[in-house]
Amino acid sequence: MIDIGLSKMALIGVVALVVIGPEKLPKVARTVGTLLGKAQRYVNDVKAEVNRSMELDELRKMKENVESAARDVEQSVHTSAKDFEKDWNEVTSSINASGSDGTENAAPEYDWSTQSAVVPAYSHPRKNWRLKRGAVPQWYKSRTGVRTKAQSGAARVARFRPRKPL
Incomplete structure (x- = not known):
């Protein structure tokens, strides 16, 4: 660095x-x-852009890690579901085989692997957005003389009524 x-x-x-x-x-x-001043702003913008790109790369890596973990969990769930279905079929077949009248009254097998998860569509909460968009700042109200506190007509008259001298 230059010592001035x-x-x-x-x-x-x-x-x-x-x-x-x-x-x-x-x-x-x-x-x-x-x-x-322009040079300093330019250097700061370049630094900020580099930082953003580094953070974006880190986020991409984290996303890949999370996706791979989700895939592993999904695979383990599928294998355990297949094991459960095999065990279930064994138990139901042994129950049906030991039935008293010999007729099969078991429900038909259901294939869970064909089902897809139903995800509801996103809906915006719409929390008083009109109020937020139409809000007037307090400093503007005080500068232009807008009343901010509601007052009844009788109270307003009583407030501005001339006082009787004592």
């Missing part, structure tokens, strides 16, 4: 005063200041 002390800045100012002249120096100083 007070003495170096004074030397730069004297050289600028001699080279540029006292008439144009304030305008040049203003221009240099605005250019430095």
